[in-house]
Amino acid sequence: MALFSSRTGIHRACATTLSISLVSLLSVGNEAVAKPTLDVSHIPTPYPVVERMLEMSKLQPDDHLIDLGSGDGRIAIAAVKDWNAGSAMGIDLDEDRIAEARQNAERAGVADRVRFEQGDLLEADLSEASVLTLYQLNAKNIWLQPVILKSMNPGTRVLTHSFELGEWEPDQSDTVEGGTVYMWTVPASVAGKWQLTTAEGIEALILIEQSYQRVVGSAEIEGEPVMLSDPRLHGNEIRFSIDSRQYIGKVEGDNIVPVDEANGTAGWNAQRI
Ligand SMILES: C[S@@+](CC[C@H](N)C(=O)[O-])C[C@H]1O[C@@H](n2cnc3c(N)ncnc32)[C@H](O)[C@@H]1O
Structure with a gap:
């Protein structure tokens, strides 16, 4: 399979919507302060797609879900509130998104079971997750693919919105209201x-x-x-x-x-x- 398959091609519209941004400069008093580079803007996953992702992942009370680039927290919050996950965590580079997600978790009454941490998803420790979700561009997914295979336990479910994981073919996919969900299960090493x-x-x-x-x-x-x-x-x-x-x-x-x-x-x- 080509690195960028035709299946990903149908999501070019999404790819262009998720604009690539450069380091932006914030003006604080007279000083210019560098804001961390966000290579994907915050475009939330539509709720029907969130629902399908969580349904496909077949969450159980002993599951811990991590959403990489968690935005307003909707996936992690819905996982514990409506889909049975025992706990969840969201990681986002943008401190405003983290503050918003924490507020949303409070409002949803699940702040004791979901936490949001500011950080770079490329440096996250994924080993504790039994379900991983992400809505990032291809380049990030391709970078993450070997990390997922190496650091996550066999049996971990990985779900993405719109973008695949390089050459690793998904086990399952579904399209909901124009958004495609892909799912993989991390395989044991048996070679x-x-x-x-x-x-x-x-x-x-x-x-x-x-x-x-x-x-x-x-x-x-x-x-x-x-x-x-x-x-x-x-x-x-x-x-x-x-x-x-x-x-x-x-x-x-x-x-x-x-x-x-x-x-x-x-x-x-x-x-x-
Ligand atoms: C397309 S949004 C997805 C938000 C949420 N996961 C959802 O599906 O609704 C991508 C998010 O990734 C965050 N992001 C971009 N680059 C990141 C990085 N290197 N580390 C952590 N978060 C990042 C952005 O701030 C944004 O909130």
Whole structure:
């Protein structure tokens, strides 16, 4: 997929609306003070699009949402007020937006569960979030993409308004009132060689290649190639079949542990070698 796909192309109108601004100078008394560079103006996400983003993210009470470039705070506030998130945080470079968002959280009665911090989203610690939302231009999203993949836990949902995350294809998208929402789930790292052992003594060597959430693989049992069918990765859940037997496991670092005893996939494990 091209770095700037045709899907992003349809949002050129949005891209031009989100104007690129230069360092502006504020006059304080006789002194000129540099204001932090805001490379995206505050264009709030329309409420129907906010609703769809939060609906798609399937928020749970143990979720912590971070909105990068949080503007008036509408996404983070709605997440805890109307969509079940346990807590949320918004980060914005613009102190006026932070003050406005804090006021909005007070008015909505959720100031105890949502906080807003002034800062540069490019320097934010994302590791605590289980859901990440952003409405920024392509350049920022492309910069953030490897940071998200490296620092966020497998299974974290990432939702953007209008702009994608470079070459990483979304798992899901939807258009609401002219605004497109994209969603990704951070995949576990599964590339490499794995030794799979079953309770019946079957030993298989599995080779997995990975591109984001897409995986392909091959397997070998006692030196003979066997099919590794239909491998799929979603967050830290991996599934594949060998000889008509399906394996469903949870990736925990260099181990895969079976997760579904009900359909007979227990009694095996795999280790990265
Ligand atoms: C398009 S608005 C989105 C606001 C909100 N997330 C929403 O969807 O309604 C982008 C916001 O990003 C903020 N912003 C721009 N560059 C930033 C940066 N480097 N760090 C943090 N915030 C930034 C702007 O101040 C603005 O509030």
